[in-house]
Amino acid sequence: MHSFLSRSFPLAVANRTTRYSKASIEIALPEETRIGLGRFVIDDCLNVLTELDDESVDLVITSPPYDGQAKYGNGERYEREWYTGTFLSITKEVYRVLRPHGSFVLNYRSKRHGDERGLLQYELVFWLREQGFLFAEDFIWGKPSPPPGRFNRYLKDAVEYVFHFGKTPQWQFFPEQCLTPARWDARDRERRKKLAHNYERVNEPSGQGRKRVQAGPDMVRPSTLLLMEPEFLPNPTEHPSRFPVALPAFFINLLTKSGQLVVDPFAGTGTTAVAAEQLGRQWLCVDTNATYASVLPERLRTGH
Numbered sequence: 645m646h647s648f649l650s651r652s653f654p655l656a657v658a659n660r661t662t663r664y665s666k667a668s669i670e671i672a673l674p675e676e677t678r679i680g681l682g683r684f685v686i687d688d689c690l691n692v693l694t695e696l697d698d699e700s701v702d703l704v705i706t707s708p709p710y711d712g713q714a715k716y717g718n719g720e721r722y723e724r725e726w727y728t729g730t731f732l733s734i735t736k737e738v739y740r741v742l743r744p745h746g747s748f749v750l751n752y753r754s755k756r757h758g759d760e761r762g763l764l765q766y767e768l769v770f771w772l773r774e775q776g777f778l779f780a781e782d783f784i785w786g787k788p789s790p791p792p793g794r795f796n797r798y799l800k801d802a803v804e805y806v807f808h809f810g811k812t813p814q815w816q817f818f819p820e821q822c823l824t825p826a827r828w829d830a831r832d833r834e835r836r837k838k839l840a841h842n843y844e845r846v847n848e849p850s851g852q853g854r855k856r857v858q859a860g861p862d863m864v865r866p867s868t869l870l871l872m873e874p875e876f877l878p879n880p881t882e883h884p885s886r887f888p889v890a891l892p893a894f895f896i897n898l899l900t901k902s903g904q905l906v907v908d909p910f911a912g913t914g915t916t917a918v919a920a921e922q923l924g925r926q927w928l929c930v931d932t933n934a935t936y937a938s939v940l941p942e943r944l945r946t947g948h
């Protein structure tokens with residue numbers, strides 16, 4: 645068992661009824677809450693990561709505060725200096741606690757600064773490489789229904805990055821755990837079966853000389869373009885930037901096995917915990933704001 649689960653904890657809140665009303669969201673989670681397969685800690689994530697053993701975590705997936713967004717009620721403005729200082733201290737700990745086969749998945753999008761798109765999202769990649777991370781892949785999260793808005797010389801912003809970093813070149817990789825329906829439909833498959841390139845050349849005694857082969861599987865490996873709607877579900881704690889459960893679920897499937905440990909150091913409303921719990925992974929989530937996490941017991945109960 646992971647050491648993070650073997651410590652003693654205050655009373656779990658799994659039995660508490662959490663209704664989505666103003667009154668109930670004022671009930672914040674206690675400092676540490678053990679629920680289901682994991683633990684939610686209300687603290688600065690640097691404190692929590694520092695407590696973890698070296699090479700004890702299989703996947704860290706997170707979406708840190710976006711730059712210049714003083715929206716989380718703790719007085720922090722998350723300017724560039726926060727990233728060059730605190731954030732890089734946190735990612736240094738992330739690197740230390742990851743197992744050699746572990747991955748760090750970072751969902752991030754710089755905001756617009758005046759006439760330009762912020763560059764921090766690209767700088768982060770360079771800084772993390774300097775810390776030793778391998779830049780494995782950049783996924784694009786495309787939002788079919790982006791937040792509305794009318795902007796002078798810009799279009800609605802419908803994309804975010806999801807950067808995948810490995811600790812070593814041997815990062816775990818299970819694309820077969822997140823297969824996606826192939827784009828060809830049944831009629832298309834019938835048509836493809838008749839095409840010449842769907843016949844294998846063989847020397848059959850019948851003299852046929854060719855054998856029909858599959859036109860293609862129904863389920864195929866996904867691509868690096870992730871089309872997922874933003875989170876539209878009720879938002880009782882008024883969290884300003886949740887990601888949908890489908891996002892952490894995709895990477896948990898792609899990069900971990902059942903029973904392994906997933907950590908989200910900036911966990912907000914606990915979306916990563918919901919995904920990890922559904923997929924049978926142990927999880928550790930951290931956020932400084934206890935109110936955001938108050939919806940977690942109900943989210944775990946309903947699964948979304």
Ligand SMILES: C[S@@+](CC[C@H](N)C(=O)[O-])C[C@H]1O[C@@H](n2cnc3c(N)ncnc32)[C@H](O)[C@@H]1O
Nearest residue numbers: 688689709716886887910911912913915931932
């Ligand atoms: C982009 S939000 C994450 C939202 C989350 N993915 C969800 O779906 O609810 C970033 C979170 O980081 C938290 N946060 C900011 N500084 C923190 C710190 N030093 N340690 C832990 N959490 C922090 C904020 O309270 C905020 O909830």
